[in-house]
């Protein structure tokens with residue numbers, strides 16, 4: 274074989290990376306072959322490991338998408354995703370962050386919008402899993418707030434609290450794919466719903482939000498106090514005469530479910 | 539500059555026999571409090587904001603000494619050192635107070651892309667200087683010596699000017715850092731590149747070696763892949779015994795990252811390491827961790 278001119282360390286690494294990502298053959302002539310293994314076979318060990326490791330990371334984050342698509346289609350998706358969004362972070366933790374967007378825009382996945390929605394749901398579970406820690410507030414903490422301070426009362430949500438809109442029956446779909454295997458017919462919902470995802474006692478949890486809770490939550494995220502939150506509920510024509518009771522009851526549910534970390538007045 | 543861990547010429551710290559801390563074993567470790575002398579964590583797995591990873595990290599740290607082992611430093615890379623990463627590493631060091639911190643003698647990314655693999659370097663003077671300079675910067679930043687581990691490799695470069703152990707030795711001596719000798723990786727590379735693993739061991743400076751790794755691999759006859767998904771094989775145990783005979787008592791751990799067996803099986807495998815240690819070193823090898831954090 275003709276001896277290739279030596280590369281600098283930086284050129285060599287760039288050529289090696291291009292071989293992994295784009296099958297660029299430039300690096301091959303810089304790799305030693307022997308009677309046992311040729312340079313191409315040796316390099317193929319690295320290409321295989323590159324895609325396999327990233328697919329493994331995606332399979333961990335997107336278990337339901339994997340089950341839904343099946344091994345072969347999921348592998349193909351992973352190769353396409355990996356080529357489109359090479360990892361830019363030291364930790365594999367962040368590698369899969371663009372999956373929902375990718376599924377929502379690339380053929381053929383985008384023709385089945387529930388796949389992107391399911392991926393968005395699974396990524397939000399990942400985000401809640403290792404979101405920042407914070408001590409949760411208790412009903413006793415709330416009881417310490419004097420009645421005259423209630424109108425100014427604000428609450429801080431746990432850093433793991435996320436909401437996510439969805440238009441397909443992805444929750445039974447996710448359960449089927451990760452737990453019981455009883456796949457529902459995939460269908461659009463009569464109206465958009467919102468899912469609440471958070472972590473309580475180290476366990477990631479989720480449930481659908483009622484319209485009242487969603488309205489309340491949007492106010493809390495906007496930093497509104499209790500009287501503003503009540504107004505917001507009233508404006509939404511939700512339980513007009515019972516608004517303060519309803520607001521207090523939502524708050525107590527959230528406290529019991531470990532979603533609230535602090536009260537302010 | 540003076541570093542917080544022992545000088546390469548002073549007495550080596552011997553932690554005893556450890557295991558990799560993996561999520562599959564979190565509960566077993568906390569509930570059974572197994573007779574493992576220490577655990578090694580993969581640093582990147584704990585560079586998160588909260589939740590289970592940090593909960594278990596703190597809980598295990600309360601009960602066991604830890605060392606930190608990174609996979610993304612890319613000390614041989616030609617992109618600038620990633621100081622965001624180093625700050626995260628420093629924060630984890632502050633939280634965990636590890637006995638020491640290691641990463642690999644390799645490159646892991648280029649042009650802003652992370653390959654998440656331990657890519658081999660060419661064994662050249664250029665690479666020695668390049669890596670040594672970066673190690674010095676990292677050690678300045680962290681305020682301590684780091685350990686560099688030899689990786690398994692499947693290719694060698696035509697323009698390499700020396701063999702792997704000559705390169706490894708030159709880097710650590712030039713950089714004044716320590717060595718994490720992976721016995722399985724020596725074996726794997728010796729099969730893939732057709733060298734005598736004992737020549738490798740004999741080329742390694744005794745005083746630089748701070749830790750050993752043991753692991754299993756996948757044997758394809760013509761080549762061997764470092765998969766960490768099988769028990770340690772007999773030739774690697776034999777090489778381990780030879781390493782103990784040359785280097786003396788060195789903190790040893792078993793890496794298992796895939797096809798995780800019941801925890802008891804790993805404990806039994808670790809006992810095998812202890813038994814070999816006892817037979818090669820006799821009773822002289824007692825842990826000297828009294829002054830460790």
Ligand SMILES: [Fe+2]
Pocket residue numbers: 687720723751793
């Ligand atoms: Fe290793």
